[in-house]
Amino acid sequence: MDQPHALLVASPGLGHLIPMLELGNRLSSVLNVKVTVFAVTTGSSSPTESEAMHAAAARGTCEITELPPVDIDHLVEPDATVVTKIFAKMRAMKPAFQDAVKSMNRKPTVLVVDFFGTGLMSAADEAGLTAKYLYVPSHAWFLAVIVTLPVWDKVVEGEYVDIKEPLKIPGCRPVGPDDLLDTILDRSNHQYRECVRCGEEVPTSDGVLVNTWEELQGNTLAALREGGESSRVMKVPVYAIGPNIRSKGPMEKPNSMIFEWLDKQDARSVVYVCLGSGGALSFEQTVELAWGLELSGQRFLWVLRRPTSYLVASSSDEDQVSESLPEGFLDRTSGVGLVVTQWAPQVEILSHGSIGGFLSHCGWSSVLESLTNGVPIVAWPLYAEQWMNATLLTEELGVAVRTSELPGKGVIGREEVASLVRKIVAEEDEEGRKVRAKAEEVKVSSERAWTQGGSSRSSLFEWAKRCGLVA
Known part of the structure; x- marks a missing residue:
C-alpha cells in the first residue's frame, strides 16, 4: 500500500x-x-x-x-x-x-x-x-x-x-x-x-x-x-x-561567543532582547532602550540591528550599530551585557538556563519559542498581528508585561524600559513572580499537549x- x-x-x-x-x-x-x-x-x-x-x-x-x-x-x-x-x-x-x-x-x-x-x-x-x-x-x-x-x-x-x-x-x-x-x-x-x-x-x-x-x-x-x-x-x-516551532538542529549557526558568555551567568538572570528580522528601531528609541537596559542593573543579551533613521558613513553594519548607542555604553556594560550585531541562534538562546526574560516584538513564532522554555516576555509589538499578540500575552495569558503605549506611536523612555526589565528578571518583584510562574505553567501545558x-x-x-x- x-x-x-x-x-x-x-x-x-x-x-x-x-x-x-x-x-x-x-x-x-x-x-x-x-x-x-x-x-x-x-x-x-x-x-x-x-x-x-x-x-x-x-x-x-x-x-x-x-x-x-x-x-x-x-x-x-x-x-x-x-x-x-x-x-x-x-x-x-x-x-x-x-x-x-x-x-x-x-x-x-x-x-x-x-x-x-x-x-x-x-x-x-x-x-x-x-x-x-x-x-x-x-x-x-x-x-x-x-x-x-x-x-x-x-x-x-x-x-x-x-x-x-x-x-x-x-x-x-x-x-x-x-x-x-x-x-x-x-x-x-x-x-x-x-x-x-x-x-x-x-x-x-x-x-x-x-x-x-x-x-x-x-x-x-x-x-x-x-x-x-x-x-x-x-x-x-x-x-x-x-506548539509547532523550529527545532534545534542544522539551521542553528554556531556562535561560541554567545554561549560562552551565557554559560558564565546565573540561572534565569539574563534578559534576551531581540525584535525580529524586521525589528529595527529609530535612533532615539535605540538610545532609550540602551539606557533602560543599563539602568535596570540586569544582565542582558541584545541582538541589535541598525536603527531605521540613523545613517552614518561607516564601513559596516556593526560600526553603524555601535555609533547608534549612547557614548560609553559598551564600556560601562561590559561583563553585564553582551551586544550582538549579527544573526543569533534564538531557539538555543531561549533554551539556555541563564535566560530569565525575553524583550520581544511578539511575533508568534518567537512567542512560542519563549513560552515553551518557560521564559516570560516584555511585549514590544511593532507591526502585523504583534499588537494583538501583546494583548493576548498580557491580559489573557498573564505571561508578559508590556509598554504603556504602543512602540512606534511614541518613544518608550529609559525609566520605563528599566522597570519592565526588572519586573520579569528581578526576583524581588511580586508582579514579575506571577508572570514567571504563569510562563512556567504554559511550558508544562505545551509539553503535555x-x-x-x-x-x-x-x-x-x-x-x-x-x-x-x-x-
Whole structure:
C-alpha cells in the first residue's frame, strides 16, 4: 500500500516558510506520511530562506521543491505593500503550482496552504487534490479576526481606528483599536481588500490547522467551533496542533561567543532582547532602550540591528550599530551585557538556563519559542498581528508585561524600559513572580499537549483520519 502523501505550500518570507517546514516535519515524524513542500520564495535568493530549506532537507523528513518565481510587476502598483505583493504572488503561482502537481510521480491527496495561499485552493480542485486545508501559524484569536473581517467590512462604517467600542467576535475577546492588524487600518489600501478576501476564502477549505493548543486558548477555540451552522464563527473544523516551532538542529549557526558568555551567568538572570528580522528601531528609541537596559542593573543579551533613521558613513553594519548607542555604553556594560550585531541562534538562546526574560516584538513564532522554555516576555509589538499578540500575552495569558503605549506611536523612555526589565528578571518583584510562574505553567501545558493522549497530538490524528492520511 502506498504511503499517504501530503502537499504543503509555503508562502514567501521566512516567517511563513519556517512554520510550514516545521509542520511538514511534524506530519512526517508523528504520522509517518510522505510530505512534499512547495516553497514560494521571495525570489531574492535570501540566504535565510535557503538555510531554512537546507536544514529541513538535512533532517530528511520533507521533500522540498522551490517553485519558479513569477513576475507580478504588472499585477500590483510599484508602491504596493509587502502583504499585497505576497497575496498577488501566491495567486499568480496557480499555473506553476498545477504544473508541479501534474509532474509528480505520485499525486498527494491532501493540500495544506497558509492564509496567504487561500487563492490556490481552487487550483487544488482542478489538480485533483481531494482535500484542502489551511494552516494558520498564529493563534486562534488571530484566526477569529481573519474570518470575522468580512462581516466587519459590511457593518462597520469608517476606519477601524476611529471606532469607539471594541469590535466584537461571538464568544471571543473583543478587538480594540490598539489590537488590530496594521494591514486593515487603511480601508482604501489594497492590502485591506486582500485581507477581506482571505477571510472570505477560509470557509472554502475543508478545515483549519492552528498553531496553538487547547490548554492555552480553550475558550477561543470553543467559540470558533460551537453554535449552529449559521451562528458559529468558523464554518469548517478547527484543529489546534501547536506548539509547532523550529527545532534545534542544522539551521542553528554556531556562535561560541554567545554561549560562552551565557554559560558564565546565573540561572534565569539574563534578559534576551531581540525584535525580529524586521525589528529595527529609530535612533532615539535605540538610545532609550540602551539606557533602560543599563539602568535596570540586569544582565542582558541584545541582538541589535541598525536603527531605521540613523545613517552614518561607516564601513559596516556593526560600526553603524555601535555609533547608534549612547557614548560609553559598551564600556560601562561590559561583563553585564553582551551586544550582538549579527544573526543569533534564538531557539538555543531561549533554551539556555541563564535566560530569565525575553524583550520581544511578539511575533508568534518567537512567542512560542519563549513560552515553551518557560521564559516570560516584555511585549514590544511593532507591526502585523504583534499588537494583538501583546494583548493576548498580557491580559489573557498573564505571561508578559508590556509598554504603556504602543512602540512606534511614541518613544518608550529609559525609566520605563528599566522597570519592565526588572519586573520579569528581578526576583524581588511580586508582579514579575506571577508572570514567571504563569510562563512556567504554559511550558508544562505545551509539553503535555504533545504527550501520548495530549490535546495537540489527538487533534493531529483526528485531522489525519478525516483527510485520509491515517486509517
